[in-house]
Amino acid sequence: MSTAARQRTPATEALRAIQGPVRERLELVVHEMHRIVSSELPMIEQVSAHLLRMRGKMFRPTLTLLSSSVDGDPDPRGIRLAAVVELMHLATLVHDDSVDHSVLRRGLPTVNSLFSHQVSVIMGDFLYTRAHAALVEVGDLEFLRILTGVANELTIGEMRQLGAVEGLEFSEDDYFALIRSKTAVLLSAACETGALCGATRYRSALARYGELLGMAFQIADDILDYTSESAVTGKPSGLDLREHKVTLPLILARPHLPAASRARVEELFATEAPDDQLISDVVAIVAEAGGIEKAHQQGERFAQQAEEALDPLPDSPVRSALTDAISYVLDRRS
Amino acid sequence: MSTAARQRTPATEALRAIQGPVRERLELVVHEMHRIVSSELPMIEQVSAHLLRMRGKMFRPTLTLLSSSVDGDPDPRGIRLAAVVELMHLATLVHDDSVDHSVLRRGLPTVNSLFSHQVSVIMGDFLYTRAHAALVEVGDLEFLRILTGVANELTIGEMRQLGAVEGLEFSEDDYFALIRSKTAVLLSAACETGALCGATRYRSALARYGELLGMAFQIADDILDYTSESAVTGKPSGLDLREHKVTLPLILARPHLPAASRARVEELFATEAPDDQLISDVVAIVAEAGGIEKAHQQGERFAQQAEEALDPLPDSPVRSALTDAISYVLDRRS
Numbered sequence: 004m005s006t007a008a009r010q011r012t013p014a015t016e017a018l019r020a021i022q023g024p025v026r027e028r029l030e031l032v033v034h035e036m037h038r039i040v041s042s043e044l045p046m047i048e049q050v051s052a053h054l055l056r057m058r059g060k061m062f063r064p065t066l067t068l069l070s071s072s073v074d075g076d077p078d079p080r081g082i083r084l085a086a087v088v089e090l091m092h093l094a095t096l097v098h099d100d101s102v103d104h105s106v107l108r109r110g111l112p113t114v115n116s117l118f119s120h121q122v123s124v125i126m127g128d129f130l131y132t133r134a135h136a137a138l139v140e141v142g143d144l145e146f147l148r149i150l151t152g153v154a155n156e157l158t159i160g161e162m163r164q165l166g167a168v169e170g171l172e173f174s175e176d177d178y179f180a181l182i183r184s185k186t187a188v189l190l191s192a193a194c195e196t197g198a199l200c201g202a203t204r205y206r207s208a209l210a211r212y213g214e215l216l217g218m219a220f221q222i223a224d225d226i227l228d229y230t231s232e233s234a235v236t237g238k239p240s241g242l243d244l245r246e247h248k249v250t251l252p253l254i255l256a257r258p259h260l261p262a263a264s265r266a267r268v269e270e271l272f273a274t275e276a277p278d279d280q281l282i283s284d285v286v287a288i289v290a291e292a293g294g295i296e297k298a299h300q301q302g303e304r305f306a307q308q309a310e311e312a313l314d315p316l317p318d319s320p321v322r323s324a325l326t327d328a329i330s331y332v333l334d335r336r337s
Numbered sequence: 338m339s340t341a342a343r344q345r346t347p348a349t350e351a352l353r354a355i356q357g358p359v360r361e362r363l364e365l366v367v368h369e370m371h372r373i374v375s376s377e378l379p380m381i382e383q384v385s386a387h388l389l390r391m392r393g394k395m396f397r398p399t400l401t402l403l404s405s406s407v408d409g410d411p412d413p414r415g416i417r418l419a420a421v422v423e424l425m426h427l428a429t430l431v432h433d434d435s436v437d438h439s440v441l442r443r444g445l446p447t448v449n450s451l452f453s454h455q456v457s458v459i460m461g462d463f464l465y466t467r468a469h470a471a472l473v474e475v476g477d478l479e480f481l482r483i484l485t486g487v488a489n490e491l492t493i494g495e496m497r498q499l500g501a502v503e504g505l506e507f508s509e510d511d512y513f514a515l516i517r518s519k520t521a522v523l524l525s526a527a528c529e530t531g532a533l534c535g536a537t538r539y540r541s542a543l544a545r546y547g548e549l550l551g552m553a554f555q556i557a558d559d560i561l562d563y564t565s566e567s568a569v570t571g572k573p574s575g576l577d578l579r580e581h582k583v584t585l586p587l588i589l590a591r592p593h594l595p596a597a598s599r600a601r602v603e604e605l606f607a608t609e610a611p612d613d614q615l616i617s618d619v620v621a622i623v624a625e626a627g628g629i630e631k632a633h634q635q636g637e638r639f640a641q642q643a644e645e646a647l648d649p650l651p652d653s654p655v656r657s658a659l660t661d662a663i664s665y666v667l668d669r670r671s
Contacts, residue, residue: 042493098459101458103455124461128491136485139481147473155469157466158460158463161462
């Protein structure tokens with residue numbers, strides 16, 4: 004399948020296969036999300052409808068439902084938990100887009116661009132608090148401990164992200180702390196809360212799997228910025244570089260840069276609005292210094308550890324789906 | 338005391354008297370707030386320190402502590418609850434200022450103006466989720482039910498506020514729904530959660546008192562916009578009118594406006610950036626039509642009901658302080 008064709012498909016075939024064991028329950032999660040955010044206020048209904056249309060691949064709810072099914076019959080609370088996890092994710096996307104002044108998300112206008120900056124700040128708060136209220140209704144403090152901690156960690160991740168901008172001294176450890184906070188903790192919680200809905204004895208294994216999967220997920224995402232061709236220019240988008248965000252490929256390339264390349268990289272970070280040529284040069288510099296390859300290897304290491312984390316689980320189609328989710332994360336193109 | 342002198346005093350003498358019975362515990366609340374928001378991330382520490390410096394009158398924590406003390410010995414959890422309530426309030430102020438692009442709050446620069454819009458969105462989320470995590474640690478679902486519901490209602494209030502802009506058909510009922518959502522529910526929760534920390538049998542009385550107090554509080558606040566003299570111009574600030582926000586004085590004046598006055602009001606709402614003369618004319622029109630006086634009367638009605646809500650409580654210095662809080666709310670100048 005060509006890259007372009009993959010990008011047009013909302014859920015790749017690989018993802019559809021992973022979702023196979025929980026397909027019907029995923030539909031229930033979508034209904035539950037609608038129920039949780041329903042409001043009598045027309046403005047809120049309008050924004051919610053837009054957001055639920057832009058709903059993504061439902062990757063996190065898939066992890067919750069799969070995790071809840073690894074040990075036989077899942078607990079029906081898994082539907083609610085999966086919906087809460089996805090709504091928390093959606094709330095962070097709405098605030099991220101507002102913070103970044105993004106215009107498009109998943110091919111649809113962002114809330115800040117379609118409505119206003121005001122509406123996006125308020126709507127992010129609405130989604131988060133409504134999801135949290137649905138969680139309180141479940142009446143189990145353990146879920147609240149996990150997901151409230153994660154919600155706070157996500158905000159710390161956002162704050163770390165600000166530090167990853169303009170910071171050429173941003174280290175590998177800083178980067179791992181960042182992606183753990185902004186991505187891995189939520190994937191870990193998606194799996195851990197799932198485990199608490201029917202597979203309690205695999206709780207720590209699944210929490211660890213989710214965290215490592217999340218690390219691999221974010222590294223793959225950051226590599227894509229250096230490798231995936233933009234539909235418009237046919238060149239790597241380099242959006243992170245454009246915004247002066249330092250990610251793993253650059254960090255791993257840095258010690259190996261000849262003086263001239265280093266100077267060009269420094270030029271990019273000293274330029275407020277770097278042009279396409281500068282971006283494209285730095286992408287090439289990072290690739291030549293082996294930064295992309297080394298980042299791939301690091302992603303593979305996390306993937307390998309994620310697979311090992313699944314060792315205690317019994318063999319089943321659900322376990323296979325969780326294993327396939329690792330390759331999906333590494334291979335995805337969008 | 339002159340208006341200017343009052344505005345320079347962070348807590349008026351009246352408020353100091355109200356806080357008398359809980360003064361020492363209020364200090365503990367301040368320590369608890371610092372503890373809850375502490376972070377190893379320097380950026381978060383820096384913003385938190387600024388926010389805790391701009392800390393207001395601690396009116397909501399005062400209500401929580403007083404409520405916890407109406408029936409004898411208060412439960413020590415009241416300190417935590419009071420801190421959580423104030424941090425939730427602070428989180429909403431940070432997002433409000435971000436949404437409104439406000440520059441000053443309580444005489445200090447807002448987070449969005451001192452740091453950035455990004456930092457203010459993230460920091461509001463940080464404060465809210467950290468406060469919530471502290472609440473989860475308390476381990477009592479009833480507090481979570483009350484305060485998660487309130488947190489969501491506050492976002493609905495913010496959304497209603499957007500509808501109160503440019504909406505000359507905004508009705509008295511719309512206004513009451515707005516101020517209940519944006520103000521009264523949190524004051525009610527401050528009192529109700531306080532009651533649950535030592536005065537459970539007065540829970541519903543105190544919840545009702547807090548809600549009615551909150552209604553009176555917001556009406557008084559909205560009247561101030563028509564009456565309090567700006568330190569700079571010596572005229573009413575009319576900030577709400579400047580932003581096309583419709584509040585009670587205008588709503589109650591509307592049915593009594595002669596055609597020429599009505600036209601002038603409509604002109605204001607049709608003008609993107611109304612000048613001082615137009616603002617000042619509309620303030621005078623609303624005053625002449627009795628809008629301010631009628632709004633005062635409505636505030637007094639809520640105040641009267643708030644006082645009646647205290648009827649079941651035993652006589653004590655704490656009850657007197659709660660009664661005095663009603664006059665304080667009606668009389669305050671800033």
